[in-house]
Amino acid sequence: GENVEQHPSTLSVQEGDSAVIKCTYSDSASNYFPWYKQELGKGPQLIIDIRSNVGEKKDQRIAVTLNKTAKHFSLHITETQPEDSAVYFCSSGGSYIPTFGRGTSLIVHP
Amino acid sequence: NAGVTQTPKFQVLKTGQSMTLQCAQDMNHNSMYWYRQDPGMGLRLIYYSASEGTTDKGEVPNGYNVSRLNKREFSLRLESAAPSQTSVYFCASSEVGGGQGEQYFGPGTRLTVT
Numbered sequence: 271g272e273n274v275e276q277h278p279s280t281l282s283v284q285e286g287d288s289a290v291i292k293c294t295y296s297d298s299a300s301n302y303f304p305w306y307k308q309e310l311g312k313g314p315q316l317i318i319d320i321r322s323n324v325g326e327k328k329d330q331r332i333a334v335t336l337n338k339t340a341k342h343f344s345l346h347i348t349e350t351q352p353e354d355s356a357v358y359f360c361s362s363g364g365s366y367i368p369t370f371g372r373g374t375s376l377i378v379h380p
Numbered sequence: 381n382a383g384v385t386q387t388p389k390f391q392v393l394k395t396g397q398s399m400t401l402q403c404a405q406d407m408n409h410n411s412m413y414w415y416r417q418d419p420g421m422g423l424r425l426i427y428y429s430a431s432e433g434t435t436d437k438g439e440v441p442n443g444y445n446v447s448r449l450n451k452r453e454f455s456l457r458l459e460s461a462a463p464s465q466t467s468v469y470f471c472a473s474s475e476v477g478g479g480q481g482e483q484y485f486g487p488g489t490r491l492t493v494t
Contacts (some may be wrong), residue, residue, distance in 0.1 A: 302479065363480045372421060
């Protein structure tokens with residue numbers, strides 16, 4: 271089955287800095303790559319996604335890049351703010367069922 | 381429009397007891413999922429239902445059963461709870477199945493088995 275690796279597990283930045291979280295996947299048939307944000311005590315919520323026919327997608331301060339040849343995709347957050355502090359999960363929509371990375375705890379210090 | 385709702389929010393069981401976690405969605409989605417979340421392990425799929433009347437095993441199905449009661453409701457049953465099933469359980473739904481579309485998650489059920 272699909273295997274999704276996510277790094278780093280913890281990321282600490284100063285407010286205003288950029289943050290980058292990286293994921294790799296194994297199933298070459300995967301073609302949908304969402305990112306979810308989970309705030310404390312809540313369920314995950316989609317923040318951005320990308321399909322395999324594009325290499326990059328932006329939405330204000332967040333962007334996702336995809337390299338299908340290398341089988342990796344990344345989440346980029348610019349001008350981080352304290353409210354960006356949360357756990358972020360990448361996911362790969364493989365040929366059958368969704369698979370999630372283990373999560374990255376992002377801490378933004380004011 | 382409540383989205384995905386789960387009951388109960390919290391539950392404490394003794395080893396060997398049984399219980400059913402309830403999930404309902406009001407978005408007319410075909411696909412529904414049950415995940416467990418453990419520290420450092422991310423979200424692991426227990427069971428999913430691609431459409432009403434069908435269910436399939438995910439990554440960690442042992443010790444669980446599911447029922448897709450109708451298009452709205454998807455329940456998860458623990459027949460004989462074990463301490464290893466202490467976890468936070470999330471239900472999710474999606475319009476598109478097979479992991480090909482956005483999933484909408486419920487608020488979770490925090491289960492402790494003593």
